[in-house]
Amino acid sequence: MIIGLTGGIAAGKSTVARILASLGAYIINADKIGHNILEKNKNAYNDVIDEFGEIIVKNNGKIDRKKLGEIVFSDKDKLKKLENITHPYIIEEIKYETKEKIKDYHHLVLDVPLLFETGLENIVDITWVVVCSYEKQIERIAKRDGLSREEAKKRIASQMETSQKVKLADFVIYNNGNKKELNNKVLRKWRKINNIDF
Secondary structure, three states, X not given: OEEEEEEOOOOOHHHHHHHHHHOOOEEXXXXXXXXXXXXXXXXXXXXXXXXXXXXXXXXXXXXXXHHXXXXXXXXXXXXXXXXXXXXXXXXXXXXXXXXXXOOOOOOEEEEOOOOOOOOHHHHXXXXXXXXXXXXXXXXXXXXXXXXXXXXXXXXXXXXXXXXXXXXXXXXXXXXXXXXXXHHHHHHXXXXXXXXXXX
16 A cells, blocks of 8 residues: 655654554655755756756755755745756656565555645555644744744745645544644554554
C-alpha cells in the first residue's frame, strides 16, 4: 500500500510520518529530496541561481535557503518560477524511489506537502491529510523556523487551502492536541486501513 501523506505547513505531517515509520512504513520525504537537489552541483542548483541571482548564494557556495524563502514567499510569481524548476526533479525522484522501495516494503508513505498540487495523489492508494487550526499553524511555524507572524502567514498563504485538501483526502487527522493524542489517532487510522481489530 502506498499512502500519500500531506497537510498544511507545521500541521504535524512530519510527526505523523515518524509514527508511521515506527510502524514499519518506508517514508519518502519530498522536502528532503527538495533540499538535496539544491545542494552544490546537484540537479537544480545552477538553474535556481540563474533564475534568482548570486544574492541567494552563501560565501561557501551553498544556496541560502532562508534568503530564497524570503524572496519566493513574498512573491507568488517567483514561487511559481522556483516550483517550475524544482518540481520536475522532485517528482522524478519520488517516482523512482517509489518504484524501487515498493519491492521491499508492505507500506510506503509519500510525505509530500504539495501532494495534490503536483498530481502525485495519482500514484498512491490512499491519501491522508494532517490539519490543525490556523492559529496553531502560525504559532508552530514561528517557533520552528524563527519567523514573525507575518512571515508565517505568507508561508501558509502560499499553499492550497486546508479546506480544499480536506475535501480531496481519504482520511483527515486533526492535530490540535498533544503528541499522545496524535499518536493514538494515527494508530487508529493504521489499524483501520490494515483491518487490524484490536
